[in-house]
Amino acid sequence: MSINTERDIEANLQIGPTDQGMVRLFVLADGIEIPMDFAPEEAEEIAEEIRLAAQAAQKVKPRR
Numbered sequence: 106m107s108i109n110t111e112r113d114i115e116a117n118l119q120i121g122p123t124d125q126g127m128v129r130l131f132v133l134a135d136g137i138e139i140p141m142d143f144a145p146e147e148a149e150e151i152a153e154e155i156r157l158a159a160q161a162a163q164k165v166k167p168r169r
Contacts, residue, residue, distance in 0.1 A: 116134035128148035132139040
């Protein structure tokens with residue numbers, strides 16, 4: 106499986122601060138809970154990667 110492999114799985118993503126000063130990405134899919142905690146600096150880096158990926162995706166012409 107790669108980043109370009111499509112999957113027919115529904116998931117819920119929640120993002121927010123924890124009471125420990127971390128940023129949590131919380132994924133819920135098929136009854137499986139995946140909490141991922143990041144230091145604020147790491148979260149900023151992840152946010153930048155998402156922003157850059159969104160910019161790159163806007164330049165891609167979808168196959169039809």
